[in-house]
Amino acid sequence: MISAMSSMFKQGVKRRKMLSNPCLGMDKVHEANPDSNREWLMPEWRFVRENAPLEVLIPMMLARYAGLRGQTIVDINRKQFEDHPEGPTGKAVRYAPRKNKKKIKSVLLPVLPELQQFLADLKVQRADGRIAVRDDGSLWVSEKEMQTKVSHWLRDQERAGHIGAGTTLHGLRVSYAAWWRRNGASKSEVADLIGDSSEAMGGHYTRHVEAELNVIRAFERIKDKP
Structure with a gap:
């Protein structure tokens, strides 16, 4: 909100409708945490796979193994999954990423x-094909x-x-991207895999993996040296 208001006041100052921009120097209430939505550790994911209720596990599986955003997960249906022999x-799965639908x-x-195996074993199947449902089979309100x-x-599991x-649902999307980066996908390929229009986002999601790879490359250069 501060940024939006500041932009408006800035134009007012340029047009000499205001003497100054009152938003300059205002403290932001919230600072983004660069470590939020981190990649999950394998023991954490193993515990969730084995213990999460189905209504929680379904969106997690779609995030971890397809890299889908929550806004896509809540709407995805089986009709969007198709045979792809080639x-x-x-x-x-064919979908339109709502965040980047213009691009x-x-x-x-x-x-x-x-x-594929998880969806094949999923017993809860609605007539409309929607996949992410609550334990009683009803749809999420939002x-x-x-x-x-x-x-x-x-x-609750953390406590x-x-x-x-x-750990977050979006962090599983990060885990999906990181898995691909560790297996040789480029930043551009990662962006395409997560349905993003920006190669920079491919790098953003996997910047911690790049740091790991840099360290490994450094050690590789000295492994045969005394």
């Missing part, structure tokens, strides 16, 4: 085997309701000592 996994009209993403349910369950701090 593709690397035999199945693909990316449609994404065709091969579906990893882990997600993305926010689904996100809140997942978040509350994760914080119980089963997982660490900072």
Whole structure:
């Protein structure tokens, strides 16, 4: 809000309607945490796979193995999953990323085997094909309701000592991107894999992986030296 108001007041000063911009120098109430939505650790993900209720696990699987955002997860349905015999996994999901729909009209993403098997075993199947549902089979009222349910369950597990701090649904999207980067995907490829229009976002999601790779390359250069 401060940024928006400051932009407006700046124009007022330029047009000599105001003497100064009252937003300059104002403290921001919230500073973004660069470590939020971190990549999950393997033991954390293993615990969730084995213990999460289905209504929590479904969106997590879609985030971890397809890199989908919450806004896509809440609307995705089985009709968007199609046979893709010429593709690397035999199945693909087609969706329009709402965040970038003006730049990316449609994404065709091969579906990893882990997600294919999970969806094949999923007993809850609605006539409309929607996948992310509550335990009683009903739809989430909104993305926010689904996100809140997942978040509350994760914080309960954190307090119980089963997982660490900072795990989020969006963090599984980061985990998906990081897995690809570690397996040789470029920043541009990562951006396409997560349905983003910017190569910079591919780098943003995997900047911690790049740091790991830099360290590994440094050690590789000295491994045969005394």
